Amino acid sequence: MRAALWFLALFGVAVAVALFAGNNQAVVSIFWPPHRVDISFNLMVLLLAGLFLLMYLALRAISAVFSLPAEAQRWRAQQKERAMYGALMDALAHLLAGRYIRSAKSAQNALAQEKSLGVSADQSGLATGHSESRASQLRSLAHLLAAQSAQSLQNKALRDQHLQLALQSSAQRNAQEAREGVQFRAARWALDDRDAGAALDWLAQLPQGAARRTLALRMKLRAAQQARQTAQALETARLLAKHRAFSQTAAQSIVRGLVLELLNEAHDPAQLQQAWRSLDENERAMPELVVHAASRLMALHGDAELARSWLLKVWDQTMQPGYSLGDNLGIKLITVLEASLDSLDAAWLARIETAQLNRPRDANLQYLAGMACLSRQLWGKARQLLSQAAPALQDTTLRRNAWRALAALAEQREDEAAAAQAYKQAAQV
Secondary structure, eight states: OHHHHHHHHHHHHHHHHHHHHHTOOOEEEEEETTEEEEEEHHHHHHHHHHHHHHHHHHHHHHHHHHTHHHHHHHHHHHHHHHHHHHHHHHHHHHHHTTOHHHHHHHHHHHHHHHHHHHHHHHHHOOOOSOOHHHHHHHHHHHHHHHHHHHHHTTOHHHHHHHHHHHHHHTOSGGGHHHHHHHHHHHHHHHHHTTOHHHHHHHHHTSOHHHHTSHHHHHHHHHHHHHTTOHHHHHHHHHHHHHTTOSOHHHHHHHHHHHHHHHHHTOOSHHHHHHHHHTSOHHHHTOHHHHHHHHHHHHHTTOOHHHHHHHHHHHHHHHTSTTOOOOHHHHHHHHHHHHHTGGGOOHHHHHHHHHHHHHOTTOHHHHHHHHHHHHHTTOHHHHHHHHHHHGGGOOSHHHHHHHHHHHHHHHHHTTOHHHHHHHHHHHHHO
16 A cells, blocks of 8 residues: 555656746846856756765765774774673683683683773763663673682682772662662672671671662572571561461471570570560460470470460360370380479369379370379379389380379388389380
8 A cells, every 4th residue: 555655646746847848938048158058947946956966975985984984993893892801701611511711711801892892982972882881781790700709719809809899880879770689699709718797797887778678589589597686587587478488388397496505505494485475376376386485485494374374275276186296206205294393283183183183094194194193192093093004105215204203102002012013114215
């Protein structure tokens, strides 16, 4: 359709020219004393058009001749720019391939090409596609690649030198992303050197938005763990779990381990209670953490009633049909309750007796009920329960304690043979 319209327009122009020039009898007279030249108007128009075209072509030719030096400089600048980016790509390729010396040399070559390109542009005054912002980013990346190669070669002096140059090159406002990358890499190198304090300092220099990225939080968690800053590591792990940086199982495992470490760092009951209050509701509901916190409180000679209040929810869960804490955790729960039998109240004694009656074949509950009766001076019932539990207990510590308690009961009733036999069983465990 467009071609047809062009043809119609061309035919219209041809018709107009034919109508105008076909019957045009005009004459142009040129006086050049003592001569006179008469030419037709149509020829005059053609001569003027030809003269205009000739002058236009001559001016274009002259402009092309005078622009040759500038074009040559621009071509050389383009070649340098291509060589610069090629050297940068070679540096990255060599780094990924493990050729660190070649990578450093290519990065140095890219920096030299960039410097030469900048000097040439300043001297010639030509504008190239290599803007100042791109130049800053390229210098930062080249120094960063050289620093990474030096880090891989354990040349820390050269690494720090290129690191500082990379920071200087990315100091401009339009190179903020490159600067964040340099800071992230510096923090990673500090972690590799086991310098947790330096890593935390680098991460603290990040902008607020960058500091909450998953990469920053991962490194912060690792640095806090290396620096033994368990509270900060726990807070970071919670943020990572909130951002779903780990799977649910992995997040629970990491948080559980950090909470256990936080509880173990407490050196008196007040510190332990403060650490326990710093946990959130989900963490205080984990049976492993509850039992460990109560065990730690009893080891620090804390309030036994407080420890049992922590254990109450776990105990109720344990007594539900089909629920099991696992052998190790269940034995630890029994051990913690045994350590607080001296101050056991009537409510807890009723809970233990009810649990033993509901599960008469559970040797651990028989042992706990027997030790509770022993603390209340119920000698006969204690002897009956411990006699049933001692041969069936799987944990060596509980079995030894059960035989020793039976030996003490036998000595109390002056049965030397039974006491000797019980001590023998305790020694053989």
